[in-house]
Amino acid sequence: MSGYDVLTRGDVLHAALQARDYLVGCGVPGALAGKDPRLWGRRAVDHSRLGWLDLPAASRGLLEQIDGLVAETRYSGLDHIVLIGVGAEALAAQAIMEGRPAGAAAPAGELTVLDGADTAALDLALERLDRTLVVLSSKAGVSLEGDAYRRIFTAAFREHGLSEREIAGRFLVVTDHGSPLHDFARQCGYRVGLTDPYLPGHFGALSAYGLVPALLAGADVHRLLDEAEALLPSLARAEDNPGLLLGAILGGCAQQGGGGAARDKVVLREAGRGSALTDWIAQLLAVGTGKRGRGVLPFAPPGVPQELPDVHGIAINPGAAAPAEADTSLWAPLGAQFLLWEYATAVTGWLLGVNPFEAGGTSVQEAEDDAATLLRDAAGGPLDEGRPAFVDGGIEVHADLGQPVGGDLAAVLAGLLDRVPGTGYLSVVSYLSGEFSGRYLAPALARGAHRPVCYGAGPGYLHATGPVHKDGPGTGAFLVVTGDAPDGGAGDRPVPGRPYGLARLQLARGLAEVRALRERGLPVVRLHLRDPAGGVGRLAEVVRSVSLSMSSPSARP
Known part of the structure; x- marks a missing residue:
C-alpha cells in the first residue's frame, strides 16, 4: 500500500467538516507546516516540541x-x-x-x-x-x-x-x-x-x-x-490533507454540541484481533489529549459490542468494504500511519484547547513512586494491602463505592456497573502473569453496564493511557484484578539485589494504581485472586451472571 485516504460519513462527517473549515480559517495547516509554536499560546509550546x-x-x-x-x-x-x-x-x-x-x-x-x-x-x-x-x-x-x-x-x-x-x-x-x-x-x-x-x-x-x-x-x-516522507507534502495543504481531516473528525466529534452528544470515545478497528499499532494510537491519543478534564478515549472492539451515541468507530486499513460499525475509514501504510496520527493528535489537542505535546501529568510518576514506597516500607515482608471487605470463592473483594457492600461478589460488580456514568466507561486493569486479559470480560461487562469497556495489563496499560483516565473527563469506573504469585516460573522470580520479586513488584504496582484512582474520587473495585488459575474462571462466571441480570434496559435503575 502506497496511498493514503480518510473517508467518513453521517453525523461524524458533519462535525468533521465544520471543524475542518474552522481549522483552515484559523490558519492551522500552514502554522503546523511552519512549526509555529504560537498555535498553543506564546509560551505554551517550544518550537523544538514540533520536531516530530x-x-x-x-x-x-x-x-x-x-x-x-x-x-x-x-x-x-x-x-x-x-x-x-x-x-x-x-x-x-x-x-x-x-x-x-x-x-x-x-x-x-x-x-x-x-x-x-x-x-x-x-x-x-x-x-x-x-x-x-x-x-x-x-x-x-x-x-x-x-x-x-x-x-x-x-x-x-x-x-x-x-x-x-x-x-x-x-x-x-x-x-x-x-x-x-x-x-x-x-x-x-x-x-x-x-x-x-x-x-x-x-x-x-x-x-x-x-x-x-x-x-x-x-x-x-x-x-x-519513505512512507512517512511521502505523506509530508499533503500535511502542508489546507485541502486534501488527511491528517487535518482525521484531526477534525476526532476533535470535532469530541466537542460536538448543539443537541448532539459529544463523541469523545473512539473504537479502533483493525483486521484480526487488533495490534500494537492500535495500542500505540490509543496511548498517543490518551497522552496527547487527556488533560484539563478533556480527552479522547480509545477502545478496542470487544469492549463496545453495541452502538452508543457518544462512540464512533474508525476502521484502519479495511478491505474492499469497511466494517458496518465504522463511521470513518483510514488507509495508509505503517510509516504514514505514525505521522498521520501524530498530526491528527496535534490538531485534536488544538481544537480541545490542550497542549498535546506535554507528557501526561504527574499521575504516572506518582503511582510509580507510591509503588516504590510500598515495597520499601514492606522491607521484604507482606505488602500493606488492607483488609478485604469479604472473600467470595477465593476472591478477595476490596471495594470503595461510597456505599455499604454485602458479602456477594455479584452484588459488588453490579454496584460498580451502576456507578458508571451515563457518559462514562469502565476500565479493567489486570496485574496477573499469564494469558488472562480484560478482553475476556469486556463484552459481558459492556452489555451489563450499557457503556463501553476498555482493558489492558498493568503497569504498561495505565502508563500508556493513564493521563486520559486520571486527568481527562473523569467519567471512568475501574475494576483492578491482582493475584497471588503462581508456583514456579517467572511470576515469582526474585530480583537480584532487591528484597522483592516480580510478583510482589506487580502487586505493588496494582495497589499504587488503586490508591491513585481513589485519590481522584473515581469508583474502584480491586479483586485479588488467591488462586489465579481458578479465580479467573470464577470471575468470568460471575461477570456473565451479572451481565445477564443487567442486560435489559429495564433492569437498570
Missing part, C-alpha cells in the same frame, strides 16, 4: 550512525532483541515489527518486549541468552520494572559465563541526552543512543525509540521512513 514533523528525514541520519552497531550484532549472532520499556517507547517498536506489508519477508531477527505486564514472557527471553541484546528504552530514569529486568538479565549473563565487560556490551540504552538514565548508562559502561530531550515521547515513533529496537531485530525501517 522532521523525523522522516532527520532519522535517516540516525540509521547511518548505527550501521556499525547493526553490523556488529549481525556478526555476533545477536538476533533476539529484548526491549525493556513501558508505554510509547515499547509500543512503537512492537508496531513496526508487526506491520510489514503483505508478502514481505519476515524480519531476520525477533523482538521481545518486557513492560512489566506479562512476566511469563521473561522465561522465554532467558532461554535465548546466546542470541540476546537488551535494549533499555526510556526518556527519563529507570522504571521499577526496568531496574528489575536489568538486574535479572545481568545476573543471567553472569551465570552464563560472560565477563563484566561482555555483559555491558549486551546492553544498549536509548534515552534523552542528559537524562538520569543517560548518566546511569555511562556509569555501567553500556552503549548509549541519545535522542532529542525536547521531542515528546508519545510523538517519537519515528525516532530512535521506535526505530532502533526494530532495526536491530531486522525490520525494514528505511521503507517506514
